[in-house]
Amino acid sequence: MTITNGTHALTGKSQPHSSAASTSKFLKTSASVQILGCDFSGGQGKAGVDQGPSQLIQAGLQKQIAQLGWNVGYEGNERYERIVQEFAGKDADIGQMKNPRTVNAVARSVADRVEAISKAGDLPLTLGGDHSLGLGTVTGTLRSHPSAGVIWVDAHADINTPLTTDSGNLHGCPVSFLMGLEGCDVAPFNEWVQPLLKPEGIVYIGLRDIDVEERKILKENNIKCFSMHHVDKYGIGRVVDMALDHLNGNSGRRDRPIHLSFDVDGLDPSVAPSTGTPVRGGLTFREGHYICETLHETGCLVAVDIMEVNPSLMEQRDAEATVAVGCSLARSALGETLL
């Protein structure tokens, strides 16, 4: 194991620690974390979620991750801004879907970047932006690691289809596109989206606000869901264990690559208030971090998304708290322990 000298991310004190990167099973030995800042809000209706990535970066995320022993790269938002410009004023609804061409083009571009980063043996850390970006990040991961499983932490299932969505907001639909469910074979998405995700390849944690049609889809496809009810019943420790068991075919092994897509609204609004669709009764600060820490411990994480941080909502101090928790979730997933 490589020993490097780092600085403790909380205390700022210098301390020796093992390199987080070296413990990963699916990354190259000298792996880097490549941060993708996706300042994108077109998958839902509230402005400001496009400020999430820049705020997370301004809060020092890049340096904090470096202090954990990682090489860190950061890619800003230019390419996505160009796409948003390109379709501005020219993106009429298609059926129920709002901003379909913009969401499509952004997700496609994100998929290509995540795929390239992952194939280079590095870990893509995507900062949203709204959760429609998950169509891009998970596609990119599955092109690079076809056997990867997804852990989707969220108050919502984001599994509406173009036929079932009431809101028309595509941040409520990425999972159905990833699975190629009925109604998802529509332009412009069908130009590139492949049904790479199988229903048994995803586990949800934190659900508590599911639309009627989504509930049917989850049941029909036998998708593993740990709602807040299950977190209360079993405790977060057993829930994460069961989630990993499910993805690893109950083999007892921990050898399936994992993509973590963390919507900060999975956390309770008292912990992450500044997000577009908050739902009370969510994960505590520790439950959220426990998920990230435990997934890091498996050595199987290949990609991480931190989504739906919207610093323009609520008061300034709420925004700061939400940005801070976004940073600390990312650090936990990348190996920060509080010891």
Ligand SMILES: NC(=[NH2+])NCCC[C@H](N)C(=O)O
């Ligand atoms: N990524 C999110 N925050 N999604 C919220 C989705 C809410 C609702 N189910 C919808 O489809 O509109």
Ligand SMILES: [Mn+2]
């Ligand atoms: Mn959500």
Ligand SMILES: [Mn+2]
């Ligand atoms: Mn979501």
